[in-house]
Amino acid sequence: MENIYLDHAAWLPVDTRVLKFAEGFLKNGVGNASALYSFGLAGKKVIEEAREKVAKLINAESENCIVFTSGATESNNLAIKGTALRNIKKGKKLKASSIEHISVLNPMKELQKNGYEFNTISVDSTGILNLDELERSLTKETVVTSVMYANNEIGTIEPIREISEIVHKKGGYLHVDATAAAGRIPIDVQNDRIDLLTLSSNDIYGPQGTGALYIKKGVKLQSVLPGGGQERGLRSGTENLFGIAGMGEAARIAKNEIAQESERLGKIRDKLIIEILRIDESFLTGHPTQRLPHHASFRFSRIEGESILLNMDMYNIQVSTGSACSSKTLEPSHVLLAIGLKHEEAHGSMVLTLGHSNSIEQIPKITKAVKETVERLRGLSPL
Ligand code: PMP
Numbered sequence: 472m473e474n475i476y477l478d479h480a481a482w483l484p485v486d487t488r489v490l491k492f493a494e495g496f497l498k499n500g501v502g503n504a505s506a507l508y509s510f511g512l513a514g515k516k517v518i519e520e521a522r523e524k525v526a527k528l529i530n531a532e533s534e535n536c537i538v539f540t541s542g543a544t545e546s547n548n549l550a551i552k553g554t555a556l557r558n559i560k561k562g563k564k565l566k567a568s569s570i571e572h573i574s575v576l577n578p579m580k581e582l583q584k585n586g587y588e589f590n591t592i593s594v595d596s597t598g599i600l601n602l603d604e605l606e607r608s609l610t611k612e613t614v615v616t617s618v619m620y621a622n623n624e625i626g627t628i629e630p631i632r633e634i635s636e637i638v639h640k641k642g643g644y645l646h647v648d649a650t651a652a653a654g655r656i657p658i659d660v661q662n663d664r665i666d667l668l669t670l671s672s673n674d675i676y677g678p679q680g681t682g683a684l685y686i687k688k689g690v691k692l693q694s695v696l697p698g699g700g701q702e703r704g705l706r707s708g709t710e711n712l713f714g715i716a717g718m719g720e721a722a723r724i725a726k727n728e729i730a731q732e733s734e735r736l737g738k739i740r741d742k743l744i745i746e747i748l749r750i751d752e753s754f755l756t757g758h759p760t761q762r763l764p765h766h767a768s769f770r771f772s773r774i775e776g777e778s779i780l781l782n783m784d785m786y787n788i789q790v791s792t793g794s795a796c797s798s799k800t801l802e803p804s805h806v807l808l809a810i811g812l813k814h815e816e817a818h819g820s821m822v823l824t825l826g827h828s829n830s831i832e833q834i835p836k837i838t839k840a841v842k843e844t845v846e847r848l849r850g851l852s853p854l
Pocket of ligand 1: 481542572619622648651
């Protein structure tokens, strides 16, 4: 039976073109990029080329604004803790949207334990940040505000340009987690006036275990990983050449293909939404139009997301029930609660995220499996 993978917000297969480009750096190596012999200098060149490609994906003013990390979690930690600790004289207040990923919320909570003040800003029922509340809550002491470019669980795209204007009016720094959005929709850090932006390699079809942080020229950070001083002293540790070279190539490919691929996936997403919403008591979560082109998220009354996931797997279709990162707990997603769902409503969620391997021809099979799954589970439900 054909397998249909629909969980591209959690993991992506590395693009074969990326693998081909980068595998030599894993197999043969090019030396430690900090070494001065020619072998090492070749490694440095690989990193600098990758930096340029990543900078181009987000229209950074210079490749020197990119620091490579081990992934989105580390980039979020570096952005938040690094900026807060280095700019302590500016103030000790932190803000984040209530639907941020835990790798944004937890570093802020950690700082809160160490004397910083941290509050979340609410979102409306579609996941859009409450801009009036943001404006009211910021003060001159707010050093870092973090709002994601788009949400991984409900697909909503935030009005980042407007948010950055509000944040900058009060003189603070804006950090944007673009893990879910990068490679899916165009991002222009200069136009949006973003100070810090998180990127993940695997989320753009690059190797896992690599990420990047864009740091606007002039924004000062303290390292959260001191050591040998690699990556401008901000991220010590011998560079992961395979991961970095792969992420660079993935960024180059994404930049070239973003328009065409998002149009293709957008059509599949729209059709999936129409078909799935034909099911009784099914609802779209997130924004109806301001949403990622590859993202369709739903909730069904009277059933559990975990049972949906397991039932869909029997059809060889992999879906998600929300955040893969916290699926170890059976607590309802904080994102779904933040958009105003009750606990029992938040439990019945299903998230479909599309990628290269999906096609319009798969829609009948997917919608049939969802319909049968929902009917079967409702038949068993005591609710
Ligand atoms: N931010 C967002 C929006 C995410 O969806 C994720 C998980 N894919 C992360 C951060 C953390 O990514 P990682 O676990 O790869 O560090």
